[in-house]
Structure formats: structure tokens, C-alpha cells
Amino acid sequence: QLQLVETGGGLVQAGGSLRLSCTASGFTLANYDIGWFRQAPGKEREWVLCISRRGCIPKSPDFVKGRFTIFGDNAKNAVNLQMKFLTPEDTAAYCGAASGDAANMCTTDRTGYNSWGKETLVTISS
Numbered sequence: 001q002l003q004l005v006e007t008g009g010g011l012v013q014a015g016g017s018l019r020l021s022c023t024a025s026g027f028t029l030a031n032y033d034i035g036w037f038r039q040a041p042g043k044e045r046e047w048v049l050c051i052s053r054r055g056c057i058p059k060s061p062d063f064v065k066g067r068f069t070i071f072g073d074n075a076k077n078a079v080n081l082q083m084k085f086l087t088p089e090d091t092a093a094y095c096g097a098a099s100g101d102a103a104n105m106c107t108t109d110r111t112g113y114n115s116w117g118k119e120t121l122v123t124i125s126s
């Protein structure tokens with residue numbers, strides 16, 4: 001059974017940093033495109049970053065540039081999302097997702113991902 005588990009969320013003051021991890025069981029993350037999504041209260045889920053099975057990061061939204069990075073840890077079968085310079089606008093439930101279709105090429109469309117974790121909550125205080 002494919003399973004993703006996110007860890008690392010918590011309460012941080014504005015300007016602080018967090019590292020989220022998405023760890024897989026039942027499959028090897030390095031064989032999938034792995035995306036991070038987030039959903040703030042009252043808002044739709046939005047794509048944050050993705051790393052392809054080849055280790056590429058083909059694109060990034062403006063709100064993460066200079067602040068968020070994504071990288072794999074094959075030894076732990078995990079993909080990490082390093083976040084810094086956090087603001088209250090980053091408060092959200094963050095979730096990892098896996099795409100088994102290489103043709104998706106790290107799509108920003110959540111329908112392109114077929115395995116999802118259960119979220120970890122990030123709260124940024126002002």
C-alpha cells in the first residue's frame with residue numbers, strides 16, 4: 001500500500017524557518033514526481049513546489065522564490081521542503097503528493113497526483 005506521511009509542521013514566528021518532510025512507505029519516492037501543496041483556511045489548495053523523479057525542479061511560483069527549496073533524501077525515502085523567511089500568509093496545511101506519470105512533468109494541477117499524504121499544519125505568527 002502506497003503511503004505518504006508529512007512531518008515537521010508547527011508554530012513559528014514570522015521570519016522563521018521550518019523543514020517539512022514527506023516520507024513514503026510501500027514505494028520508492030525517487031521513482032515519482034513529488035509535489036508539495038498547501039491549503040490555507042478558507043482557500044483552495046495550491047501547488048507549492050515539485051521535484052521530478054530525475055531530481056529536476058522545473059518551475060516555482062513567485063511566492064516561494066528565494067524562500068522555499070525542495071530536495072530529496074533517498075536514504076530516508078523522503079522529500080523535504082525547506083522554508084525560510086516565513087510570513088503569516090504561509091500559514092496552511094501542507095501536503096505531499098506523488099505522481100506516477102512521468103508525462104505530467106511536475107504538473108501544478110493536483111489532479112495529476114495519485115497518492116497524497118495527510119498534511120502537516122504550519123502556523124506562522126506575526
